[in-house]
Amino acid sequence: MSEPVFLAVKVSALRAGYGRKEVLHGIDLSVDVSQTYGLIGLNGAGKTTLVKTVLGLKEPISGDVAVFGRSSKNADVRLDVAYLPERFDPPWFLSGGEFIDFAVSLYGRRVSREDKTRFCEALALDATVLSQRVQTYSKGMRQKLGLIATVLTGCKILILDEPMSGLDPLARSLVKSMLIDVRREGRTILLSSHILSDMDEICDFVSVIHQGDCLFTGTPVAMRENTGEESLEKAFLNVIGHVPRVLGKVA
Numbered sequence: 001m002s003e004p005v006f007l008a009v010k011v012s013a014l015r016a017g018y019g020r021k022e023v024l025h026g027i028d029l030s031v032d033v034s035q036t037y038g039l040i041g042l043n044g045a046g047k048t049t050l051v052k053t054v055l056g057l058k059e060p061i062s063g064d065v066a067v068f069g070r071s072s073k074n075a076d077v078r079l080d081v082a083y084l085p086e087r088f089d090p091p092w093f094l095s096g097g098e099f100i101d102f103a104v105s106l107y108g109r110r111v112s113r114e115d116k117t118r119f120c121e122a123l124a125l126d127a128t129v130l131s132q133r134v135q136t137y138s139k140g141m142r143q144k145l146g147l148i149a150t151v152l153t154g155c156k157i158l159i160l161d162e163p164m165s166g167l168d169p170l171a172r173s174l175v176k177s178m179l180i181d182v183r184r185e186g187r188t189i190l191l192s193s194h195i196l197s198d199m200d201e202i203c204d205f206v207s208v209i210h211q212g213d214c215l216f217t218g219t220p221v222a223m224r225e226n227t228g229e230e231s232l233e234k235a236f237l238n239v240i241g242h243v244p245r246v247l248g249k250v251a
Contacts, residue, residue: 006069008033008157008188009054014063016046016053022061023049025212031190031205033156036183038203038220039192040236045209047192048086051159054190055083067157079107082155086162088146090134096145097130103149111152119148123174139166147175151182158182160191164198176202200224200232210240 009031017023023046031037039047052058054065056072065072067080090099097116104111120127123144134142143166150158163179164172172195179189179202193199199206200220208216208223216223216239220232227238 006033007031007066008035008068009037009190010064010066010069011050011054012064012066014050014053014065015061016049016058016063017061018049023212024053026063027209027212027214029207029214029217031188033188034183034186035204036179036189036191036202038199038206039190039209040196040199040206040232041192041209042240046212047209048161050209051083051161051190051192055081055159080155081157081159082107082150082153083159084146084150084161084163086165088142090142090145092133092135095131095133096137099134099145100130100149100152104153107153107155109152109154115152116148119152119178120144122178123148124170140168140171143167144171144175147178151178155187157188157190160189162193163191164193164195172198196232196236206232208236208239215239 007030009029011027011029014024014027015022027050039050041047049058053060054067054072056075056078067077070077094102100111100116116130117127120130125141125144125148129137129141134145137145143163147163150160163175167175176198183189203220205218206220206223207214223239224230224232224235227235229235229238
């Protein structure tokens with residue numbers, strides 16, 4: 001008898017919040033294995049609350065979150081999930097190489113110097129900086145380091161919150177290529193980003209979260225077609241009912 005096939009992440013009727021304030025009002029999501037799934041929403045829409053609940057860092061008010069068919073409340077499911085937060089700030093006293101070693105050790109892994117160098121080159125990060133303390137890194141360098149460490153964990157699911165933050169156009173292009181390669185390996189990516197052109201390019205499915213509700217789920221193409229818009233950014237604004245104001249001339 002074959003083993004059952006589970007979704008990578010299954011969110012069912014999820015309600016979550018902080019104290020008496022409910023942030024998410026019955027969210028449903030289904031993320032397939034080997035899929036890049038994007039969360040789109042304004043600041044404060046509930047994306048981070050959703051991510052924290054998937055990670056098992058927040059107790060839901062009601063509803064369920066399953067990772068590969070197991071409740072996210074089970075600590076062992078976290079061995080399948082690596083997370084890069086939006087405000088990524090590695091310990092200042094570690095070198096870049098030491099931080100990578102520490103990050104992958106949390107998942108019982110070790111990586112070679114050659115692998116570190118290869119991934120640095122893939123993101124146009126000078127591998128010699130791995131011997132330097134991260135306090136000397138620029139914002140973009142720290143972001144690249146975080147992405148490299150997250151990918152090198154080898155986890156089946158990567159959750160990335162604003163992974164393009166602080167990156168120039170070249171670095172963004174290289175990160176997108178890396179994420180496409182990760183998906184081809186059979187791994188699953190759940191990410192949020194305000195750079196909707198990037199989401200349009202790399203995501204298989206997206207969900208629009210607005211004021212704690214899910215207003216749209218489908219492919220980026222379907223979202224543009226359903227709204228009659230040419231760009232994902234304009235389609236998003238259409239979905240949430242926001243019409244940009246046209247400013248008059250300055251006197």
